Amino acid sequence: MKKEIYLQKSLDNNVSQITALFNDELLKVKYITNINNKDLRMAIIYFGHLVKRDYIHDSITKPLIEFTFKIEKGLALKTLKESVITASEVVEQTSIDDIATDLMMGRTVLLIDKVNTALVMETNDRISRTTEEPEPEKILRGPREGFSESLLYNISLVRRKILSPNFKFEYFKIGKNTNTHYCICYFVGLVDTQVLDEVKKRLNRVRPDGIIDSHTIHQAISEKGYSPFDTIGYTEKPDTFVSKILEGKVGIIVDGTPVALTVPQLFVENFQSSEDYYVSPYFASLSRFSRILGFFTSLFLPAVYIAVITHHWEVLPLALAQALAKAQMGTPFPSIIECFLLLLTFEVLRETGVRVPSGVGQSLSVVGAIVIGQAAVEASLVSPTMVFIVSLTAITGLINYKMKGAAIVLRYLNIIIAALFGLYGCLFAFFGLLVHLFNIRAFGVQYMERSVPFTLKNIGDSFIRVPMEDINTSGSVEK
Structure with a gap:
């Protein structure tokens, strides 16, 4: 005691x-x-x-x-x-x-x-929720406050959630011309000291002329290489940030931006949401499973479809094969070109929806997708089946916005491999993805930590969400 x-x-x-x-x-x-x-x-x-x-x-x-x-x-x-x-x-x-x-x-x-x-x-400057809930992290239950562009305001938000002197803040400046203030946050006793030292070492090596956003630091200290997967987490929600600190992560808050960073980011964390801890464990586990299923569906569904209709018609039931062949008749492009055209069209619509005012953007994305898809089918430029496959791919890809960049890159790569090598190429791509994931290290920590071995201890708060009393929050990230 x-x-x-x-x-x-x-x-x-x-x-x-x-x-x-x-x-x-x-x-x-x-x-x-x-x-x-x-x-x-x-x-x-x-x-x-x-x-x-x-x-x-x-x-x-x-x-x-x-x-x-x-x-x-x-x-x-x-x-x-x-x-x-x-x-x-x-x-x-x-x-x-x-x-x-x-x-x-x-x-x-x-x-x-x-x-x-x-x-x-009593001199507390009580903070009311003056910032809007972060758009990409909207939830139905739980705190709706978000970070702002003020470093001191953001520090006060997280300080009030952990009333312990073991919650440490270290303050620095970065940028030769901007002298941007930022702080490193961690909890003594929970943080992996080797990860903390590695973060400080990488930040000390950064010598930019100016820093105006946390994403500049994000790119400067990220793992070097060609992996599309992110090893640094980011959030605009104080409750999410604090929960990562209590898991033993290192936090970085930068003045002038509402986006805070957490290090390291593990693979399994891409499928977790702060809302998971405000609902029943059964519903939260089902939600996580849907995110995982959605991610891998968006990666491999178009690739498998192209592999089957290009190289492996024999694996389909006769009636289905005849229906797909009939749908393909009259279209001027090979299946891979159809798929690329539809995917690129969807990306253009999505990007347009982001750039224009929100009310107009949502309407434009929905109406544009319906009108263009219908017109393309009626003009026999693409098959109805391909429109369905790409639409399902696009929807499942939206479930997990954190993995959007990696999903887009890998999706196109898988489609090319499937068009060249069929289902064997899809299997090769899947196992190649697993090998790549197991070889990634995030600030000295295995990227697949808490994912394997697939034991009850590891999956307790990773791919499923167990009841709160069974969640162990007293340990740091293990190497």
Whole structure:
């Protein structure tokens, strides 16, 4: 059991203990001397990004400096609490652990020399949800707050969710011309120290002229190579960011962008959502399974279809083969060209929908897909079956937006391999993908960690979501 630590009667010792506990440059310490009681040494401590500074000045600092009467010996604490400080809520604290919690909740602490009791004032700058819910991470249940472009605001959002001095923040600048501020976040005791050291080493090697967004840092410290899979996670939701920190990840928050980074990103995390932890484990597990199925369907469905109708008609039932052959008759292009044309058309429509205003974009994407698909079939440019296959591929590819880039690249590659080598090529592509995934290392950690071996321990909160009481959150990412 942790031993409780209490305040001493030395002001300097108390200040040193509290500042050493956090080792955070955002923790402010201000020494105060009263003009009529020069032997009365005092200090106030607070986190600058969590408090109302004007309120501190008007209700605490100014009254402490300007009161004119002489304080009797031994009555400093009582006199200041009852007759000087005008803050609405003032309580006494003696435990340093309790004081640490108060500081992280946005309260201000007054320490007095030769007194082993502190006064704690409520000065919390309560943050209401002023930012919109991040569009790519919208959920039906759970917190709807999102990060903003302010570094201090974002730090305050995550600080309020983990009230522990073991939650550490280290602050740096990057960019020769921009001097962009960013911070590294981690939880002492949970973080993999080798991953933390590797992140710091890569960041120290980055020497850009300017940084205006976290994605620049993302690209600069990513694993080198030609893999389409991302080894760095990103989120705009504070609750998702905090959950990654509690899993032992390293977080990076950059000033000027609402996108925070988490390191390392594992393969299985691409199929998880923060909403999984606000619904029943059965529904969450089914949702994860649908994301996994959707991802692999979007990768291999068009490839398998092209392989079958190009090289392996004999594997189809006769009636189905005749129906597909009839649908293909009259189309001027080979199946692979049909597929590429439809996929490229869908990508153009999707990109257009993103760039134009949201209301118009959604209508344009839906109507455009229907009109173009119908017109292409009626003009005998493509077969109805290919339109169905590509539509299903596009829909399943939208289930998991995090894997969009990797899915597009691998989908086209699989189609080419299937057109050349048939179903044997599809099998080769599938096993080649598995070999590639097992060879990826994310900041020294295996990318397929928590995916294999396929045991109950590994899949407990990976491909399925077990009940909360069975989830082990006390370990860091293993190498």
